[in-house]
Amino acid sequence: MAKPFHLNTPLLESISMSKRVGTTVYLKMENSQPSGSFKIRGIGHLCQQLARQSKGVVCSSGGNAGMAAAYVARKMGVPATIVVPSSSPQLVVQRLRDEGATVKITGRVWDDANAEALRLAETEGLTYVPPFDHPLLWQGHASMITEVADSLGPGVRPGAVLVSVGGGGLLCGVIQGLKDVGWTEVPIIAMETVGADCFNAAVKAGRVVTLADITSEAKCLGAKTVCTKAFEYSQSSELTIISEIVTDQEALQALESFLDEERVLVEMACGAALAPVYSGLIRRLQDEGRLPTPLGPLLVIVCGGSSVNVKQLADLKHKLQT
Ligand code: PLV
Numbered sequence: 001m002a003k004p005f006h007l008n009t010p011l012l013e014s015i016s017m018s019k020r021v022g023t024t025v026y027l028k029m030e031n032s033q034p035s036g037s038f039k040i041r042g043i044g045h046l047c048q049q050l051a052r053q054s055k056g057v058v059c060s061s062g063g064n065a066g067m068a069a070a071y072v073a074r075k076m077g078v079p080a081t082i083v084v085p086s087s088s089p090q091l092v093v094q095r096l097r098d099e100g101a102t103v104k105i106t107g108r109v110w111d112d113a114n115a116e117a118l119r120l121a122e123t124e125g126l127t128y129v130p131p132f133d134h135p136l137l138w139q140g141h142a143s144m145i146t147e148v149a150d151s152l153g154p155g156v157r158p159g160a161v162l163v164s165v166g167g168g169g170l171l172c173g174v175i176q177g178l179k180d181v182g183w184t185e186v187p188i189i190a191m192e193t194v195g196a197d198c199f200n201a202a203v204k205a206g207r208v209v210t211l212a213d214i215t216s217e218a219k220c221l222g223a224k225t226v227c228t229k230a231f232e233y234s235q236s237s238e239l240t241i242i243s244e245i246v247t248d249q250e251a252l253q254a255l256e257s258f259l260d261e262e263r264v265l266v267e268m269a270c271g272a273a274l275a276p277v278y279s280g281l282i283r284r285l286q287d288e289g290r291l292p293t294p295l296g297p298l299l300v301i302v303c304g305g306s307s308v309n310v311k312q313l314a315d316l317k318h319k320l321q322t
Helices: 015-021 039-050 064-076 090-098 110-124 135-152 169-181 198-205 228-234 248-262 268-279 281-287 310-321
Strands: 011-014 025-029 057-060 080-084 102-105 127-129 160-164 188-193 241-246 298-302
Touching: 011 015, 011 135, 011 248, 015 025, 015 248, 015 268, 015 298, 025 135, 039 064, 039 127, 039 135, 039 169, 057 064, 057 110, 064 080, 064 090, 080 090, 080 110, 090 102, 102 110, 110 127, 135 169, 160 169, 160 268, 169 188, 169 228, 188 198, 188 268, 188 281, 198 228, 198 241, 228 241, 241 248, 241 268, 241 281, 248 268, 248 310, 268 281, 268 298
Parallel strands: 025 298, 057 080, 057 127, 080 102, 160 188, 160 298, 188 241
Antiparallel strands: 011 025
16 A cells, blocks of 8 residues: 555643643644645545546645645645635645645635536546545544554543534544544544534534535635535434534634643634633533543544634734624
């Protein structure tokens, strides 16, 4: 098998987060992947399977799937076109260009950009790289859980996993990984922001639904419709998936606290997964009996993200305060 593009990332114990939730918190540091997020796991795997002989790849993205596709394509010597919506910040457009990709800005939200990527794949004969809805992506993402199992060693398993949901690819990958290592009884807390909450909306409706618009600043969670597989998992009696939402303010506060305490800068999409630790949600879920007390080690998937820098953070803070 070809050497993967992703790295085996560190699993760090966070003293300050452990203090906050009253149980050991482990951070799977996917922010330290080349391309800045977990996306490279699935996209690297998918491109190795589907894009070897390709005349070029085209990926629709809020930013991070595009960063992964551009990185992988450059390493494979294949041209990459990344289609992003106008809501993706300029800094990520620049980072994509620095990776050597051709960037096309189409529409206002990811769903618009995706329609254009599908059109380009068809008309230009390019290999379409989906950001979250493909079994090869989930298979690639699953490797992060196998690594966690290796890092924790025999006999240790998480009490719960915290993960953010955009289109649901990360969630499907984490579940695939939990299945692979025999941890299907571990509860999963699936986090979204208000206004980018297509999974929560589907769980509440009991069917896949399409949001009217994306109003959250967590643009990389901004798919209007969650993938069917993620919804199917939410209906499975073999799994415990707790779908929760936080406000943009809570996600921002979480990423600021994370920056202060862990000295790592991540984007809003990741802030959503960190928020339950800082907002008291974990303790509330325990009080409500939805998570066990005492809780075993809490595994937080630090999904990362490139759509952030100090200026972007300051702008966001200003925007969300006014
Ligand atoms: N971002 C996708 C989809 O955007 C993208 O194109 O980059 N954390 C980070 C840092 C992300 O970038 C994403 C997805 C997620 C979490 C959620 O992953 P998903 O989409 O697989 O649930 C519209």
